[in-house]
Amino acid sequence: MRITLGAAGVALITVGLFLLLPLPGLWGVVVGFAGAIALHDVVIGPLVLLAGLLVARLPDRAVVRGALITMGALVLITVPVLLRPGPPPNPTLLAQPYGLNLLICLVAVAVVAVVLVLVRRRR
Incomplete structure (x- = not known):
């Protein structure tokens, strides 16, 4: 086989x-x-x-590491779109504010990590 x-x-x-x-x-x-x-x-x-x-x-290093890995992946995926020189070949292709969307996603990951740390410490 x-x-x-x-x-x-x-x-x-x-x-x-x-x-x-x-x-x-x-x-x-x-x-x-x-x-x-x-x-x-x-x-x-x-x-x-x-x-x-x-x-x-850190006492909750698993949560922090997971958040950092997720944030790093988000940044690596978004960087080519953010650093692309000139206008997009198709104006409807990149019509979103990718920088703002990246910031929102990073804040969301950080908030989830903080909530997880707080929940773990209460137990």
Whole structure:
């Protein structure tokens, strides 16, 4: 069964590569992936490690870590939309105030974390 699934996976990867190779913008994709890996290793990884060390001695560290992970994911998802140069190609595509929406979501996550900490301390 494993050999069959492995062979099917290799076949699908091969088909995907053959479909992807003729693209003229392939080099941009490769550079983007390399940049994402470098960003993770140089910036995001050390920041997460530092946050984990700072939170390690808190009594409700699980809630705080969960909130920080959720907030970090929200920021990472929203940053490309916020930092996009120029107007969107389709004016109806990005018609929302993403900065304000991000702030509302971050505040909501923080409020939920505070409520969870307070409920845990009352028990």
